[in-house]
Protein backbone atom coordinates (compact mmCIF):
# COMPACT_ATOMS: atom_id res chain seq x y z
CA UNK A 1 0.00 0.00 0.00
CA UNK A 2 2.73 2.47 0.94
CA UNK A 3 4.60 1.41 -2.13
CA UNK A 4 1.55 2.18 -4.30
CA UNK A 5 1.10 5.60 -2.70
CA UNK A 6 4.73 6.34 -3.37
CA UNK A 7 4.34 5.34 -7.03
CA UNK A 8 1.25 7.51 -7.43
CA UNK A 9 2.93 10.49 -5.81
CA UNK A 10 5.97 9.99 -8.03
CA UNK A 11 3.90 9.89 -11.24
CA UNK A 12 1.95 12.98 -10.19
CA UNK A 13 5.22 14.74 -9.50
CA UNK A 14 6.48 13.81 -12.99
CA UNK A 15 3.23 15.07 -14.61
CA UNK A 16 3.39 18.29 -12.66
CA UNK A 17 7.04 18.79 -13.59
CA UNK A 18 6.23 18.18 -17.27
CA UNK A 19 3.37 20.71 -17.15
CA UNK A 20 5.60 23.30 -15.51
CA UNK A 21 8.35 22.64 -18.04
CA UNK A 22 6.19 23.83 -20.96
CA UNK A 23 7.42 27.29 -21.85
CA UNK A 24 10.06 27.35 -19.14
CA UNK A 25 13.73 26.45 -19.43
CA UNK A 26 14.97 22.90 -18.81
CA UNK A 27 16.42 22.39 -15.34
CA UNK A 28 20.15 22.96 -14.94
CA UNK A 29 22.08 19.82 -14.08
CA UNK A 30 25.65 18.62 -13.56
CA UNK A 31 26.84 16.95 -16.79
CA UNK A 32 27.73 13.28 -17.40
CA UNK A 33 31.33 13.96 -16.40
CA UNK A 34 30.14 15.35 -13.03
CA UNK A 35 30.97 18.96 -13.92
CA UNK A 36 29.05 22.20 -14.38
CA UNK A 37 30.72 25.17 -16.02
CA UNK A 38 29.81 28.88 -15.96
CA UNK A 39 31.10 31.69 -18.16
CA UNK A 40 30.70 35.16 -16.62
CA UNK A 41 30.18 37.95 -19.17
CA UNK A 42 30.69 41.27 -17.42
CA UNK A 43 30.23 44.86 -18.54
CA UNK A 44 29.48 44.47 -22.24
CA UNK A 45 28.15 48.05 -22.46
CA UNK A 46 26.37 47.67 -25.81
CA UNK A 47 24.86 50.61 -27.65
CA UNK A 48 27.44 53.32 -27.02
CA UNK A 49 27.31 56.27 -29.43
CA UNK A 50 25.29 54.51 -32.11
CA UNK A 51 25.51 57.66 -34.29
CA UNK A 52 29.30 57.13 -34.74
CA UNK A 53 31.35 54.47 -36.55
CA UNK A 54 33.24 53.36 -33.46
CA UNK A 55 30.15 52.63 -31.33
CA UNK A 56 28.68 49.84 -33.48
CA UNK A 57 32.21 48.58 -34.26
CA UNK A 58 32.91 48.10 -30.59
CA UNK A 59 29.71 46.06 -30.16
CA UNK A 60 30.94 43.81 -32.97
CA UNK A 61 34.19 43.42 -31.02
CA UNK A 62 32.27 42.39 -27.90
CA UNK A 63 30.33 39.84 -29.95
CA UNK A 64 33.63 38.35 -31.11
CA UNK A 65 34.91 38.08 -27.53
CA UNK A 66 31.78 36.22 -26.43
CA UNK A 67 31.93 33.91 -29.45
CA UNK A 68 35.60 33.07 -28.80
CA UNK A 69 34.97 32.30 -25.13
CA UNK A 70 31.85 30.23 -25.80
CA UNK A 71 33.53 28.16 -28.50
CA UNK A 72 36.64 27.54 -26.40
CA UNK A 73 34.87 26.76 -23.11
CA UNK A 74 31.43 25.41 -24.07
CA UNK A 75 29.88 26.49 -20.72
CA UNK A 76 26.67 24.99 -19.33
CA UNK A 77 25.37 28.44 -18.34
CA UNK A 78 26.35 32.02 -19.10
CA UNK A 79 25.87 34.61 -16.36
CA UNK A 80 25.53 38.15 -17.71
CA UNK A 81 26.83 40.07 -14.74
CA UNK A 82 25.25 43.50 -15.39
CA UNK A 83 25.92 46.56 -17.57
CA UNK A 84 24.81 44.71 -20.68
CA UNK A 85 23.99 48.09 -22.22
CA UNK A 86 25.12 51.69 -21.67
CA UNK A 87 21.63 53.17 -21.48
CA UNK A 88 22.92 56.66 -20.69
CA UNK A 89 24.28 56.64 -24.25
CA UNK A 90 21.10 55.39 -25.92
CA UNK A 91 18.66 58.03 -27.20
CA UNK A 92 16.01 55.45 -28.08
CA UNK A 93 12.76 54.41 -26.42
CA UNK A 94 13.67 50.79 -26.16
CA UNK A 95 17.03 49.42 -25.07
CA UNK A 96 15.59 45.88 -25.29
CA UNK A 97 16.89 45.78 -28.88
CA UNK A 98 20.46 46.11 -27.67
CA UNK A 99 19.80 43.81 -24.70
CA UNK A 100 18.67 41.16 -27.18
CA UNK A 101 21.80 41.61 -29.28
CA UNK A 102 23.98 41.03 -26.21
CA UNK A 103 22.30 37.67 -25.67
CA UNK A 104 22.52 36.53 -29.27
CA UNK A 105 25.97 34.80 -29.32
CA UNK A 106 24.83 32.64 -26.39
CA UNK A 107 21.36 31.99 -27.79
CA UNK A 108 22.74 31.09 -31.24
CA UNK A 109 24.80 28.34 -29.62
CA UNK A 110 21.81 27.00 -27.68
CA UNK A 111 23.47 27.77 -24.32
CA UNK A 112 21.25 28.78 -21.36
CA UNK A 113 21.90 32.08 -19.61
CA UNK A 114 20.88 34.26 -16.66
CA UNK A 115 21.09 38.06 -16.43
CA UNK A 116 21.37 40.58 -13.61
CA UNK A 117 21.30 44.36 -13.69
CA UNK A 118 24.19 46.75 -13.40
CA UNK A 119 24.13 50.48 -12.81
CA UNK A 120 24.07 51.40 -16.52
CA UNK A 121 21.24 49.20 -17.79
CA UNK A 122 18.27 51.46 -16.97
CA UNK A 123 19.95 54.88 -16.83
CA UNK A 124 18.34 57.74 -18.68
CA UNK A 125 20.11 59.36 -21.61
CA UNK A 126 22.86 61.85 -20.84
CA UNK A 127 23.18 64.54 -23.46
CA UNK A 128 26.73 64.85 -24.79
CA UNK A 129 27.71 68.51 -24.25
CA UNK A 130 29.26 68.62 -27.73
CA UNK A 131 25.78 68.22 -29.25
CA UNK A 132 25.08 71.73 -28.03
CA UNK A 133 26.56 73.48 -31.02
CA UNK A 134 27.60 77.11 -31.14
CA UNK A 135 24.16 77.76 -32.62
CA UNK A 136 22.75 76.57 -29.32
CA UNK A 137 20.45 73.92 -30.77
CA UNK A 138 21.38 70.32 -30.11
CA UNK A 139 21.19 68.15 -33.22
CA UNK A 140 19.17 65.08 -32.33
CA UNK A 141 20.98 61.90 -33.28
CA UNK A 142 18.30 59.23 -33.30
CA UNK A 143 19.58 55.89 -34.54
CA UNK A 144 18.85 55.44 -38.27
CA UNK A 145 16.55 52.49 -37.58
CA UNK A 146 14.06 54.44 -35.47
CA UNK A 147 10.61 54.51 -36.96
CA UNK A 148 8.28 57.49 -36.48
CA UNK A 149 6.41 55.48 -33.86
CA UNK A 150 9.55 55.06 -31.80
CA UNK A 151 11.12 58.51 -32.01
CA UNK A 152 14.04 59.43 -29.86
CA UNK A 153 13.53 59.02 -26.16
CA UNK A 154 15.75 60.04 -23.31
CA UNK A 155 14.16 58.40 -20.31
CA UNK A 156 15.96 54.99 -20.21
CA UNK A 157 14.21 51.62 -20.39
CA UNK A 158 13.08 50.49 -16.91
CA UNK A 159 14.46 47.27 -15.45
CA UNK A 160 11.02 45.63 -15.60
CA UNK A 161 10.71 46.30 -19.34
CA UNK A 162 14.17 44.94 -20.07
CA UNK A 163 13.68 41.71 -18.16
CA UNK A 164 10.11 41.18 -19.34
CA UNK A 165 11.14 41.59 -22.98
CA UNK A 166 14.02 39.14 -22.46
CA UNK A 167 11.72 36.50 -21.00
CA UNK A 168 8.91 37.05 -23.54
CA UNK A 169 11.27 36.74 -26.50
CA UNK A 170 12.88 33.57 -25.22
CA UNK A 171 11.07 31.11 -27.45
CA UNK A 172 13.89 28.57 -27.17
CA UNK A 173 13.57 28.32 -23.38
CA UNK A 174 17.17 29.33 -22.67
CA UNK A 175 16.69 32.32 -20.35
CA UNK A 176 16.83 31.46 -16.65
CA UNK A 177 16.41 35.12 -15.67
CA UNK A 178 13.53 36.00 -13.35
CA UNK A 179 11.62 38.98 -12.12
CA UNK A 180 12.31 38.88 -8.41
CA UNK A 181 9.72 39.28 -5.66
CA UNK A 182 7.75 42.54 -5.76
CA UNK A 183 8.64 43.30 -2.13
CA UNK A 184 12.24 43.86 -3.24
CA UNK A 185 11.46 46.55 -5.84
CA UNK A 186 13.03 48.76 -7.11
CA UNK A 187 15.59 45.90 -7.20
CA UNK A 188 14.43 43.42 -9.85
CA UNK A 189 17.04 40.75 -10.60
CA UNK A 190 16.77 38.88 -7.27
CA UNK A 191 16.31 35.15 -7.81
CA UNK A 192 17.71 31.68 -7.14
CA UNK A 193 18.84 28.96 -9.56
CA UNK A 194 19.50 25.40 -8.51
CA UNK A 195 21.75 22.99 -10.38
CA UNK A 196 20.56 19.41 -9.99
CA UNK A 197 22.74 16.48 -9.11
CA UNK A 198 24.01 14.07 -11.74
CA UNK A 199 23.68 11.19 -9.28
CA UNK A 200 20.56 11.89 -7.23
CA UNK A 201 18.34 13.16 -9.99
CA UNK A 202 15.84 15.13 -7.87
CA UNK A 203 18.35 16.82 -5.58
CA UNK A 204 20.06 20.16 -6.07
CA UNK A 205 23.86 19.93 -5.81
CA UNK A 206 24.55 23.67 -6.17
CA UNK A 207 22.50 26.78 -5.38
CA UNK A 208 23.17 30.13 -7.07
CA UNK A 209 21.74 33.40 -5.72
CA UNK A 210 21.45 36.43 -8.00
CA UNK A 211 21.00 39.89 -6.47
CA UNK A 212 20.35 43.34 -7.87
CA UNK A 213 23.01 45.66 -6.43
CA UNK A 214 21.18 48.75 -7.67
CA UNK A 215 22.47 51.77 -9.53
CA UNK A 216 20.97 53.61 -12.49
CA UNK A 217 17.43 54.52 -11.46
CA UNK A 218 18.08 54.04 -7.71
CA UNK A 219 21.07 53.95 -5.29
CA UNK A 220 23.91 51.42 -5.49
CA UNK A 221 22.99 49.26 -2.51
CA UNK A 222 21.79 45.83 -1.45
CA UNK A 223 18.87 46.56 0.86
CA UNK A 224 18.02 45.12 4.26
CA UNK A 225 14.97 43.59 2.59
CA UNK A 226 17.25 41.73 0.17
CA UNK A 227 19.31 40.47 3.10
CA UNK A 228 16.17 39.08 4.80
CA UNK A 229 15.03 37.57 1.49
CA UNK A 230 18.41 35.83 1.10
CA UNK A 231 18.23 34.53 4.68
CA UNK A 232 14.74 33.09 4.26
CA UNK A 233 15.49 31.56 0.84
CA UNK A 234 18.71 29.93 1.97
CA UNK A 235 17.09 28.72 5.19
CA UNK A 236 14.24 27.17 3.21
CA UNK A 237 16.27 25.62 0.38
CA UNK A 238 19.36 24.62 2.30
CA UNK A 239 18.59 24.59 6.05
CA UNK A 240 21.54 22.42 7.03
CA UNK A 241 23.97 24.13 4.62
CA UNK A 242 24.72 20.78 2.96
CA UNK A 243 24.49 22.22 -0.57
CA UNK A 244 27.28 24.57 -1.74
CA UNK A 245 26.20 28.09 -2.69
CA UNK A 246 27.53 30.81 -5.04
CA UNK A 247 26.50 34.49 -5.15
CA UNK A 248 26.33 36.92 -8.08
CA UNK A 249 25.74 40.69 -8.24
CA UNK A 250 27.17 43.62 -10.16
CA UNK A 251 28.67 46.26 -7.84
CA UNK A 252 31.32 45.10 -5.32
CA UNK A 253 30.35 45.40 -1.66
CA UNK A 254 32.49 47.50 0.68
CA UNK A 255 34.15 44.25 1.82
CA UNK A 256 35.95 44.14 -1.56
CA UNK A 257 37.71 47.40 -0.68
CA UNK A 258 38.82 45.85 2.65
CA UNK A 259 40.51 42.81 1.09
CA UNK A 260 41.78 44.48 -2.11
CA UNK A 261 45.51 44.48 -2.84
CA UNK A 262 46.88 48.03 -2.74
CA UNK A 263 45.81 49.66 -6.05
CA UNK A 264 48.41 49.29 -8.84
CA UNK A 265 50.54 46.92 -6.73
CA UNK A 266 51.45 43.39 -7.74
CA UNK A 267 48.75 40.86 -6.82
CA UNK A 268 50.18 38.50 -4.19
CA UNK A 269 48.91 35.23 -2.73
CA UNK A 270 46.42 34.46 -1.37
CA UNK A 271 44.87 36.85 -3.94
CA UNK A 272 45.06 35.64 -7.55
CA UNK A 273 44.52 37.72 -10.67
CA UNK A 274 46.23 39.79 -13.35
CA UNK A 275 44.63 43.27 -13.27
CA UNK A 276 44.91 45.57 -10.25
CA UNK A 277 44.85 48.94 -11.92
CA UNK A 278 42.21 50.99 -10.11
CA UNK A 279 40.45 51.49 -6.77
CA UNK A 280 37.48 49.32 -5.84
CA UNK A 281 34.28 51.32 -6.57
CA UNK A 282 32.00 49.81 -3.92
CA UNK A 283 28.28 50.03 -3.13
CA UNK A 284 27.18 53.12 -1.22
CA UNK A 285 26.39 51.28 2.02
CA UNK A 286 26.51 47.84 3.60
CA UNK A 287 23.21 46.78 5.15
CA UNK A 288 24.16 43.34 6.38
CA UNK A 289 24.53 41.20 3.27
CA UNK A 290 28.18 40.39 3.92
CA UNK A 291 27.49 39.31 7.51
CA UNK A 292 24.66 37.09 6.33
CA UNK A 293 26.95 35.45 3.75
CA UNK A 294 30.00 35.10 5.98
CA UNK A 295 27.82 33.23 8.53
CA UNK A 296 27.08 30.45 6.04
CA UNK A 297 29.99 28.06 5.44
CA UNK A 298 28.03 26.75 2.42
CA UNK A 299 28.64 30.07 0.61
CA UNK A 300 31.88 29.60 -1.31
CA UNK A 301 32.30 32.75 -3.40
CA UNK A 302 30.80 36.03 -4.62
CA UNK A 303 31.28 37.23 -8.21
CA UNK A 304 30.93 40.86 -9.33
CA UNK A 305 31.77 43.04 -12.34
CA UNK A 306 31.69 46.89 -12.43
CA UNK A 307 35.45 47.62 -12.05
CA UNK A 308 36.90 46.98 -15.51
CA UNK A 309 40.50 47.34 -14.29
CA UNK A 310 40.30 44.60 -11.63
CA UNK A 311 40.08 40.83 -12.17
CA UNK A 312 41.30 39.28 -8.90
CA UNK A 313 39.90 36.88 -6.31
CA UNK A 314 40.79 37.50 -2.64
CA UNK A 315 39.68 35.64 0.51
CA UNK A 316 37.28 37.23 3.02
CA UNK A 317 36.62 35.12 6.11
CA UNK A 318 35.91 31.66 4.72
CA UNK A 319 34.62 32.79 1.34
CA UNK A 320 36.16 34.28 -1.80
CA UNK A 321 35.43 37.69 -3.25
CA UNK A 322 36.03 37.57 -7.00
CA UNK A 323 35.88 40.00 -9.86
CA UNK A 324 34.86 38.79 -13.27
CA UNK A 325 36.86 40.10 -16.25
CA UNK A 326 35.79 42.99 -18.47
CA UNK A 327 34.26 41.21 -21.48
CA UNK A 328 32.98 44.13 -23.57
CA UNK A 329 34.71 46.58 -25.87
CA UNK A 330 32.15 49.05 -24.50
CA UNK A 331 32.77 50.88 -21.24
CA UNK A 332 35.98 52.46 -19.99
CA UNK A 333 39.41 50.79 -20.19
CA UNK A 334 41.42 49.14 -22.95
CA UNK A 335 42.71 46.14 -21.07
CA UNK A 336 42.50 42.94 -23.15
CA UNK A 337 39.01 41.42 -22.98
CA UNK A 338 38.07 38.07 -21.53
CA UNK A 339 35.69 36.22 -19.26
CA UNK A 340 35.98 34.52 -15.89
CA UNK A 341 35.16 30.81 -16.06
CA UNK A 342 33.90 28.94 -12.98
CA UNK A 343 33.84 25.15 -13.04
CA UNK A 344 32.24 22.99 -10.36
CA UNK A 345 32.71 19.26 -9.78
CA UNK A 346 29.87 17.54 -7.99
CA UNK A 347 31.53 14.72 -6.14
CA UNK A 348 33.76 15.48 -4.39
CA UNK A 349 32.59 19.08 -4.63
CA UNK A 350 35.13 21.60 -5.93
CA UNK A 351 35.09 25.04 -7.54
CA UNK A 352 37.88 26.01 -9.93
CA UNK A 353 38.15 29.28 -11.78
CA UNK A 354 40.32 30.90 -14.45
CA UNK A 355 40.16 33.71 -16.98
CA UNK A 356 39.78 32.95 -20.68
CA UNK A 357 40.98 35.73 -22.99
CA UNK A 358 39.70 36.75 -26.40
CA UNK A 359 42.88 35.41 -28.02
CA UNK A 360 42.40 31.96 -26.50
CA UNK A 361 44.96 32.17 -23.70
CA UNK A 362 44.01 31.44 -20.08
CA UNK A 363 45.48 32.69 -16.79
CA UNK A 364 44.80 33.29 -13.08
CA UNK A 365 43.82 29.70 -12.30
CA UNK A 366 42.54 29.29 -8.74
CA UNK A 367 40.77 26.70 -6.58
CA UNK A 368 37.91 28.38 -4.65
CA UNK A 369 36.54 25.29 -2.91
Ligand SMILES: *[C@@H]1O[C@H](CO)[C@@H](O)[C@H](O)[C@H]1NC(C)=O
Nearest residue numbers: 093094095096097150161165
Ligand atom coordinates in the same frame (compact mmCIF):
# COMPACT_ATOMS: atom_id res chain seq x y z
C1 LIG B 1 10.09 47.57 -25.96
O1 LIG B 1 10.18 46.35 -26.66
C2 LIG B 1 9.55 45.29 -26.00
C3 LIG B 1 9.83 44.03 -26.77
O2 LIG B 1 9.71 44.19 -28.13
C4 LIG B 1 8.05 45.57 -25.88
O3 LIG B 1 7.44 44.53 -25.18
C5 LIG B 1 7.87 46.88 -25.12
O4 LIG B 1 6.50 47.23 -25.09
C6 LIG B 1 8.64 48.00 -25.79
N1 LIG B 1 8.54 49.20 -24.99
C7 LIG B 1 8.39 50.40 -25.54
C8 LIG B 1 8.29 51.55 -24.58
O5 LIG B 1 8.31 50.58 -26.74
Ligand SMILES: *[C@@H]1O[C@H](CO)[C@@H](O)[C@H](O)[C@H]1NC(C)=O
Nearest residue numbers: 335336337357358359360361
Ligand atom coordinates in the same frame (compact mmCIF):
# COMPACT_ATOMS: atom_id res chain seq x y z
C1 LIG C 1 46.97 36.79 -25.58
O1 LIG C 1 46.73 38.01 -24.92
C2 LIG C 1 47.45 38.19 -23.74
C3 LIG C 1 46.99 39.48 -23.14
O2 LIG C 1 45.77 39.27 -22.64
C4 LIG C 1 48.93 38.19 -24.02
O3 LIG C 1 49.65 38.36 -22.82
C5 LIG C 1 49.30 36.89 -24.68
O4 LIG C 1 50.64 36.92 -25.03
C6 LIG C 1 48.44 36.65 -25.90
N1 LIG C 1 48.69 35.29 -26.37
C7 LIG C 1 48.74 34.96 -27.66
C8 LIG C 1 48.97 33.53 -27.96
O5 LIG C 1 48.62 35.78 -28.55
